[in-house]
Amino acid sequence: MKNHDHSEILKDVAGQMPLDEELAELSELFSVFGDSTRIKILWALFEREMCVCAIAELLKMTQSAISHQLKLLRHAKLVGSRREGKTVYYYLADDHVRSIIGQGMEHISE
């Protein structure tokens, strides 16, 4: 494999690439969407805020599993939480979540 020439192409494209650090952050964000449990949680929160055990009941999974995933979603700033007594309610953090998932749905519906 002796590589034909790409000098022009690389000059064009390399200049437009964001920093490695930004692209890494971006891929980390998408990998948070890349799990069906987390997608289900986000979709559930489209409707209304919910407490941890309600989500667990809805998805028929353990409270621990849900809590671990909510931690990831929180760190990615995709959900927020508020405490009310013993109960912690989670809600969608912003509308990027909706539009990203919406675009994804459009893509697979083709």
Added chain:
Amino acid sequence: MKNHDHSEILKDVAGQMPLDEELAELSELFSVFGDSTRIKILWALFEREMCVCAIAELLKMTQSAISHQLKLLRHAKLVGSRREGKTVYYYLADDHVRSIIGQGMEHISE
């Protein structure tokens, strides 16, 4: 952990959830975006179509690694390819890619 009541909530939310199969497909789509090598490839293709070895050179990775990733991107229908002699050119398949990545970028820039 003795679970307080959620019957109303679950009735509301459960009805709005897509099928498990759809949500799994959706999460699989996002997990394709969830790797920095693949994000870099997609970003490069924003500018212009490129052949495999040009991408490898741009990202300073082996041709094999790039080809494996392109296979995943092809199966997810995020890129298309056309052959011209020995060379295979890859290009963005559609504009969902741009808008998904764009929304992701907006989200992390806050």
Added chain:
DNA sequence: GTATCATATGAACAAATGAACATATGTTAT
């Protein structure tokens, strides 16, 4: 204080994943 409920966290393990290496396939030119 103790008891109970709701949530969070740490450790352990199985399953999935990305990259490297070697090799195979496909295309062109001679």
Added chain:
DNA sequence: ATAACATATGTTCATTTGTTCATATGATAC
């Protein structure tokens, strides 16, 4: 046919990831 190049694929290996289990924290009621 052979040689050379571009891409694809199979295998191996190290790392990451999602879940379960056991335990810890936080909050309310008594």
